[in-house]
Amino acid sequence: MVSQNDHAVSVTNLLEKAVGRWPDSPSVTYEGHTFTWQQTGERCQSLAWALAGLGVGVGDRVAYLGFNSHWCFELFFASPMAGAITVPVNFRLSVDEMVDCIRDAEPTVLLVDPHHIEQGRAISRECPWLKAVVYTGDESAPDGFLSYEDLLKRAEKSDLQQSGNDDTLIIFYTGGTTGRSKGVMLTHINLFTNGLGGLSLYNTVERETHLMAGPMFHTAAGSRVYTATMMGTHTVILSKFDVLEMMTLVEQYRINTMQLVPTTLQLMVDHPQFAEFDLSSLRMITYGAAPMPVALLERALTLLPGVSFAQSYGMTEASPVVTVLDGDDHSLEARRLPRLESVGRSVFHNHVRIVNEERQALGVGDVGEIAVKGANIMKGYWRAPELTAAVLQDGWYYTGDSGYLDEDGYLFLVGRIKDMIVSGGENVYPIEIENILSRHPDISECAVIGVPHEKWGESVHAVVRLKDDAVVSESEIISYCRERIAHYKCPTGVTLMAQPLPVSAVNKILKSELRRMISGDAE
């Protein structure tokens, strides 16, 4: 069968379109400098040729270690133009962990930003197969590094074989909250589907201005590179998360949309200078990566009255959006409040169901593992067929999250399956207690975990950080819960923390860390 059009789905097509349709519109702003789509298109093309010149071929990997930057944005297109795979490295890892990641991905070329020179050198020593280490900065490159900007100037045209369709486009390493990190292979189809499928949900229009606030090594922000290009969006890049810088950029560039996690939303609305900024250009804030405490959402709806909120629930393996709770469902009307505790309904391109331990579908209201199927589901884990087979079966991805669906298809999370507490034979879902605690006026942050208990198997334990100057005792916290939910669900122990709770790269609270701290449980 003749197939003349075998790369119909390609992010390269999206870039080509943005250049053709909006050549003089802003594409990316980074540290005060703004590029146009025409310029970004030319830079990506030159980088693709430069990579080929360095020996990068079809299926090879190119890694990026650095904070968010226009260089990272450009690599996201140059790799597929050269048939290669982008590997963004989590800059929060220790050097040893970075080396592990690079050994696993085995890239041909590594790009390093000015903030990670030492780590780049260390990786370079440990990974002798690297054909080049490239410095992404405007200044001249340090010893041992090639200059990105020089490479672009010197790049020679060549014929490149682009990737497309179900070729791997990016490998995102999931920090996960436990266990060794895994390389999630996302294809052109996966990220194109996530982008296209999101348009109807976010009421997105052409050429808005988006603040890239999260780290691009994570799919929640990284996937936005492609969505932005599809829409001709102007992406203002926040190099590394800082709440003051974030509010400054929103005011300066009249940002329309941005993406947060609950922790950063909390930091923003709690910031002493919050009221000093003109944030009136904001049209929509999407948030995700962790359940939103209802008390915080209520506060944000009050403080940012012109903004529409959309929650998305997802994970790297789903490129990442699985469900969306849209603007209409963010209502403080009493009868609609229960919806705020849901993560919304599955997007049109995927299918969510709840299954039991035998992976059989359960009914409305039954709690079980959340499974997802659709064109957004990863190809698999990089070089880990057993791990892939453990979670992917007949197109279904088994998330390890537990939850239930209501009769209208709204999904309610009850936590990670492994975070579920079994106390005296009763299942206790931490989120329920966390929702109660987060409404307490003196509590700033909280997490509920199970700790080993001789008699009950596990007991419920709350880890709490109070607001500045607040004084509440452990027993008062326990009593507060007992007035509100069944006793068997209430914490029997409370740990008050002076410091912020430990979080992962995407600001998810690390419960594994807390369990280690509280009970010495090594998992």
Next chain:
Amino acid sequence: MVSQNDHAVSVTNLLEKAVGRWPDSPSVTYEGHTFTWQQTGERCQSLAWALAGLGVGVGDRVAYLGFNSHWCFELFFASPMAGAITVPVNFRLSVDEMVDCIRDAEPTVLLVDPHHIEQGRAISRECPWLKAVVYTGDESAPDGFLSYEDLLKRAEKSDLQQSGNDDTLIIFYTGGTTGRSKGVMLTHINLFTNGLGGLSLYNTVERETHLMAGPMFHTAAGSRVYTATMMGTHTVILSKFDVLEMMTLVEQYRINTMQLVPTTLQLMVDHPQFAEFDLSSLRMITYGAAPMPVALLERALTLLPGVSFAQSYGMTEASPVVTVLDGDDHSLEARRLPRLESVGRSVFHNHVRIVNEERQALGVGDVGEIAVKGANIMKGYWRAPELTAAVLQDGWYYTGDSGYLDEDGYLFLVGRIKDMIVSGGENVYPIEIENILSRHPDISECAVIGVPHEKWGESVHAVVRLKDDAVVSESEIISYCRERIAHYKCPTGVTLMAQPLPVSAVNKILKSELRRMISGDAE
């Protein structure tokens, strides 16, 4: 590289989701009988097993000859579930043309509806390789036919290898307006992209009611099977187009959306019983397949004030939508009226550009051939590599339509490249004159063509049908034009027709036919 999820894009997933999420909601209504998604899902699965039992294997074709029906809808899913390709046959063809089409597609099994028994028998005699001819009706099958309903009851479970991604899902034969018909191979990716990409444009919501008014053998209606399934839409099937029946169904089933072509919209608003129907449930009418005369659109906006209109321009090779003129652009405000003459902007998943004869991109305002690239572009023509190579190059599909883009990306059609008239060295685009003529109060239908002329090469000729009882002379029509546009563009000849103008299967006026009638041009 391990790829556990190599059929991420599959319309079968969409059906599985609809069954899982909306099992008791209506899926399809046909001649008064309504099925649920649960029932449709089970019937499609049984048909897939039955087809396999008849010897249909991976890559084989299954053809359907008949009016629109739930049987056709079911086949659209059963084929890919069995790894096969659906071939809907244009029921307006002559028997000889049907045989040509079946010979080209070489299906393993042919389904025939009660209205096409004789044609089915004729095809069966001419195509001895057919393993079965199946009767799609509730009654017992005529001699020589198997019964669809019996096959479903007797179907035995078996392991099937589904198709997905860039496997061909359907072959739609384009009547085209000239030349031999071609089998357009559309893949899962193509039709999934068209469906998903349309959601943000039509403000579509879950579980609306859609009237399938056009013939399902054409991609404009056929593609809606998959969009409907993605959204849990209730599809009310109009077996064969009839304007009275259409208005009856809109009232009876409280239809929210439907799709028309200008000719059928004209028939509707002109119908003497138009005002007798309650059409208030209609939320959106999409129209396309031919440029809309501005006068008709103005009329429709006045007569259907609660309805929002969206025009889409496309073709089978693009699955089919290329551009959309959305509701906001359907305004009668004077300053926005020029937009009504445009077919809108390219949808987010594809890219439109205008090229010259060397296929080089032209600038804003330049008239040239319209080229389209994106995940919606066909894989190619069935068994016609030369034809494919002539129109597909580097992912670009060269449409044969001519037009120009304005500075905001709005596309204006100026007709088929081959319909352009060259008169005395000047290019004349028929649509411009047609727009003038269609505003004449006494003109019901019109088409402008070029006819051979000794001195000028071609001369401009108008074919006009007047409204009932209207009396206008040829010279009056010419004068009417001369008062409004440059003389070189005005018709020098006019043919008044008593009958409706000849149209193709999708109600496009057949200019090739008119040229033959007027000048004996055999093309």
